[in-house]
Amino acid sequence: MFGKTCRTVVTSSTTLLALLALGCAASAQAFDVSRIEVDKELAGRVPDKVRQAGVLVGGSDNDYAPWEYLAGADGQTPEGIDIDIGNAIAARLGLKYESRTAQFTTILPALGTNYDIGMSAFSITEERKKVVNFVSYAETGNEWVIKAGNPAGFDPKNVCGRQIAVQSGSRHEEKLMEVNKACADGGGKEMAILPFKTQTEAVTRVATGGADATITGSATALYAAFKSNKTLETIRPVGDELNVRGLNGIAIAKKDMALTEVISDTLTTLIKDGTYNAILDSWGMGAVGVQKAEINPASDH
Template sequence: MSDMSTKLRMLAAAASIATMVTCSAYAQSFDTSGVKVDQALADRLPAKIKSAGVLTIGSDTAYAPWEFLSETDGQTPVGIDVDIADAIGKKLGVKIDFQTSAFDAILPALGTKFDLGISALSITKERMKAVNFVSYTQSGNLWAVKAGNPTNFDPANLCGTKIAIMSGTSHEKEVVEESQKCTSSGKKEIELIPFKVQTEALTRVAAGGADATFSGPATIGYAAKNSNGQLETMEATPAMAQIGNNGIAVAKSDEKLTELIADTINSLINDGTYKAILDTWGIGSAIVDKAVVNPQVND
C-alpha cells in the first residue's frame, strides 16, 4: 500500500473517531448549576484567586472522556474533569478558566500560569516530588487494538510489538519498563510511537499503524465504544492492570490551596454531586470515598 493511501486511511480514521467521541460525549455533561457556594470554603481562597474571582486550570483537552473540546465550536472544553472543575468553582464561588495545555507542560506551570492541574493525572512518587496532589478518582489500565486484532496482539507478550502511546504519561513509563525487561532478557524491544495527545495514538491503532495503545480504562473504553467498530479493548495483564489514583495537582509551595481543594472535593462527595458527575459519564467504578492530600502510592 502506498504512503499516500496509508495517510488517507489515518486521516479518515482520525476524523471518524474524533467526530463520534465528541458528538456523543458533549450531550451528557453534568449540569453544575445547582451546586451552591460553601461560604466557609470560599473564605479560605487565597487572596489572589479571591480577588480575581477565577481559578485557572491547566489541562490536556484531547483525552476523552476526561477532557476534550466540543464539536460545536472546537474550543469549549467538556468532559469529566471539566464538570468536576466547574463544581469546585461553584462551591468556592469563583469562575473556572479551563485552559488547554500540552500534557507535560501542566505541572511546571503550577503556581504561575495555572492554579490547578486537572487532567486525569496519575499520582506517582516522582510527580509528588514536584507538586502536591489531591486524589479524586481511581483508575487502572486497558489496551486498545484495531477491531479484529489483525496483528494478533497479546498483552502477555509485548516484546517486539509496536505501541502507540501518549508522551509524558504513566502509561508510557510502564511500557518503557516492559521494553527494558524485554531487552534485558535478550528479546526484541517494544517499539514506542509517541504522540502528544491520546486521540492521535488511538487513530494510529485504528488505521493499522500500531499494534495497540495503552491508557486508562475510561479513555480506552470510551474510545472503543464510540469508534464505530474500528477499535476494541483488551484487558491488561495483572502486572500492568494495577489500580492507582488520579489527582488534582497544586503547586508544592501552596499547602493551603491543596488542603482547600481536598476539602472542596470531600464536600462534593458528601452532598452527592461528585457521584452524580461520575455516574453521568458512566464511570462509577472510578469513585473514591475520600479525597486525600498526597496519598501513598506504590511506584
C-alpha cells in the same frame, strides 16, 4: 499506570477518531453545575487572591479525551471530565472555573503563577510530589477492550493463543511481549500480537472482529466502550504485568497548602453528595472513581 506518566500519547484526536471509526458521537455536553450549592465555610477559606478574582484557573493540555480536549462550534472550547470536575469545585466555592490550554510539561512549573490548579489527568508520582501537592481524584490503569457479549470467549486469566491488537511501540506492547514469553516458557501457545500504528486502528480491529481484544489505558478503553453504542465492553486485566493501577491528582503549588486543603475538602463534599460520581458516570468513567480525596497519597511510581 500507562497514562500521562509514561505517556504513550493517546491524544484527543486519536481517541475521537477511534470513536468516529466506530460510528460514535465525538463530543459530550458539559455537566450541569447550576444546582451545586455554595458552601460558605469552604468559600471563606479560599485564598484572597483567588476569591477576589472570582475565578479558579486550571492549567490543562486539553488534548487527552475524555479527560480534557477542545471541542465546540469553534473547536476551542475545553470539554471533558477534568473540565466538569473543575467547574463543580469552583461552583461549590462560589467561583467560576477557567481552563487554560497549555503544553502538558509546562503546567506544574507554572502553578501559583499562571494557574491555581493543574487539571490534566496527572499521575501522582513520588517525584512529582517533591515539587507540587496533589489531591487524588481518580484511579486509572489498563483495560482490555472486547466486543460486547464476548463472542470470542476472551478470558483475561488465559490470554495465551489469542489474537491481540495493540498500538505499536507502546508500553502495552512491551508488556504483551513479556506475557507472550511466559506463555511460551509455560508450554502454551503464544498470542498472535497484531501491531498497529495507532490505538485507533487497534480498537477498530476489535470492533470489526479481526482481533479478540486490545489493551489500552482506562480512559481510552472505558470511553470507547461507553460511546460505542454497546458494541464494545471492557475487562480488567489479570496479572502483575498488565493489571497496573495508579492515582491521578489535581495539582497545586507546593507552598499553597491552604488552597490544597480547600480543594481536597471541596472535592470530598462533591463525592459525598453524589455530584462527583454523576460526572464520572456521564462520561462512562464510573470505574475510575475514588472513595475519598486525599492530599499527597502514597504512590508506587
